[in-house]
């Protein structure tokens with residue numbers, strides 16, 4: 001029998017109350033699961049709720065409703081001791097490696113923060129651990145006494161990764177971890193993520209707006225639009241046969257290196273902008289930009305259902 005998923009997200013909602021009765025449904029009814037050892041890519045345009053989803057899963061934000069099960073346990077029902085253990089199992093790597101590293105702290109202190117909070121090592125064991133982590137991410141132990149501003153963007157992101165690894169988590173949420181980096185170093189950081197996953201059996205939730213990149217590193221992909229999950233399947237199925245018109249448009253925008261194939265491809269160009277999440281369209285939120293919109297799309301939100309084995313989508317076409 002297959003292993004139970006390491007993470008199950010069930011009907012997760014995170015609504016921000018902005019005053020004056022205005023409610024911004026940043027994450028609305030999100031359901032998906034991540035298997036142990038896989039990379040799950042979460043994609044969608046800016047503002048669709050990817051970061052909010054990641055932050056709610058790791059409990060930087062409290063959920064408005066819904067469930068997050070980690071190793072089968074509902075994380076919203078954990079007592080203080082188990083919550084600390086949960087925090088140990090799940091860590092986050094942020095987009096901007098400069099903003100997320102305290103400029104007044106040395107790299108060694110930054111990396112050891114989690115070790116100190118969880119009281120894992122002290123003295124020589126602690127400094128040995130920091131040296132090891134620096135080596136593991138392609139830096140070296142002399143870097144421990146330096147400050148974040150002395151490093152390049154790629155090196156700072158390596159520090160961010162070492163910090164996340166310090167307490168040996170099983171699961172890492174990487175929120176746009178390469179988008180702030182030069183193109184030339186993006187591949188190096190992606191390769192580091194891959195190597196660490198292989199060596200340590202890590203599971204990743206990899207958040208990014210760039211489907212072209214995500215599909216190369218993810219086993220499975222979830223596509224979000226205006227706070228909702230619109231499609232989930234394996235990278236191969238998503239590439240070969242995307243079901244949701246929004247996914248089709250994202251894929252059709254990715255250039256193909258082969259000019260003959262590129263010529264034959266039908267480009268799906270979306271009309272208009274993403275609607276405001278404060279005032280989303282009725283029914284399916286994508287209908288105002290969808291080339292296949294029908295009458296029923298304005299009337300009801302299509303259920304998120306398994307259309308083919310392991311291939312889920314929320315669209316009235318299916």
Ligand SMILES: Nc1ncnc2c1ncn2[C@@H]1O[C@H](COP(=O)(O)OP(=O)(O)OP(=O)(O)O)[C@@H](O)[C@H]1O
Nearest residue numbers: 016024026045046047048049050051052053209277
């Ligand atoms: N703390 C907050 N308070 C109010 N609204 C918020 C807050 N955080 C995010 N939002 C809003 O929630 C929606 C989703 O934002 P989120 O950052 O999760 O999207 P995203 O897909 O990660 O986009 P990006 O890649 O630009 O960060 C946006 O409309 C955003 O303005």
